Amino acid sequence: MKTKIRHLIAAAAFMLPLGAAVASEGGVKLDKAPIDIQDTESLQRGAQIFTNYCLSCHSANAMRFNRLMDIGLSEQQIKDNLLPPDTKIGDTMSIAMKVKDAKVWLGAAPPDLSVIARSRGADYLYSYMRGFYRDETRPTGWNNLVFPGAGMPHIFWEWQGDQMLKTVKGEGGHEEHQLELVKAGTMTKLENGKANTVEYDRRMADLTNYLVYMAEPVQVKRHQIGYVVLMFLGLLLLPLAYFLKKEYWKDVH
Template sequence: MKKHFRHLIAALALVLPVAAFANSEGPALEKAPINVKDVESLQRGAQIFNNYCLSCHSASYMRYNRLQDLALSETQIKDNLMFATDKIGDTMAVSMDKKEAKDWFGATPPDLTVIARSRGADYLYGYMRGFYRDESRPTGWNNQVFDKVGMPHILWEWQGEQRLETVKNKEGHEEHKLVLVKPGSLTKLENGKADTSEYDKRAADLVNYMVYMSEPSQVKREQIGYVVILFLALVMFPLAYFLKKEYWKDVH
């Protein structure tokens, strides 16, 4: 027993420094405002995803007709969200040639069906808000969350242009901060200063949809789970209790 305990302590001693190092890398991720029960947000996110992301990325495990779960009719889906196929039962395949995509971006754009499950909503939310101008990059863009990213900022006209500047915090330590230098079409001016709050809402809608897309049945699964728990509590538990009471009555 002591030997196993020592092995466990040794394993933790190796893992903890690695975890601490991983947490220290990159900027702190802000909590993504995700609510997969917000149907309007999911509809807006689906529109952004299908109009912009599907140009290069695929979602090969998601079918167009699944969008009917978001209160969209078949006609609405065909007229507004389908550009690469004419069959509503098809998967969301990318129209771009993979070889050409690799030549242009240096790597084939990944499938995004379950990217929210592999990367996490907070990462995606930070990524969509973390683009900044970097003339040293082939696309002219870099990302605070994904350094040396090959993807250009496809929504830059909405967000505007940001620059990564080095500033000193209250403790006097240097840190990198994104500063908006050219407002986008969604940017509002408050107190004479531009902000990206409107764009952040669009980014949240997009990430919200990607979280939904990674597991479209999660809302229904949770609803079924509540029904099952309620059934167990109101039906099975009393039944088991009275059965136990009847079985043990002669013993007690």
């Protein structure tokens, strides 16, 4: 009995840090990511952003370049637009930077993003990539509302522009953190003091959409097969249901 109690106490103590982490993340309201993995054009745009911007630091070792043909890209399009130099189309999405060098240059090795959408969730990624703001106390000059103290610089700052963190009074007098666009980027506008971020948000939605696809590429084909199966079952069962109805009601006047 005492052994069981000690095990329960140990398990509770182990879960305390996890609970604290979940509670700290719960203070940030995540925006809903407009995910549609059936939108091949969005996936293609997201793949282009990922390979041209993210893949310089972050690997995706569980993904091969030739899998991009599943989202409608031809082998030649991949070679011309997405394939890094000295890379074969059957290679995995790895990076040349070594882990040891990354720790020296960046302080920590950037994580592999193969299944980041499954571990973090689409809403988290979408909010994170739109949550950067200027912070001169940070080594990179940037911080993030969703992930405070993030070591990653804002690689899309030219698109989004500069945001600043401000504190406002929310419901019940509680302080809330909000981001305010103070300098427009190439994909944002300041119109009468209000921020128009539609174009930038759409790009980040495309990137998030691709990350969701990359975490489980087979889901696109699985959904397509699912629709076909449902249509087949519908066509198969509809006549049976019709004749069953006629047989059941034939003696009812």
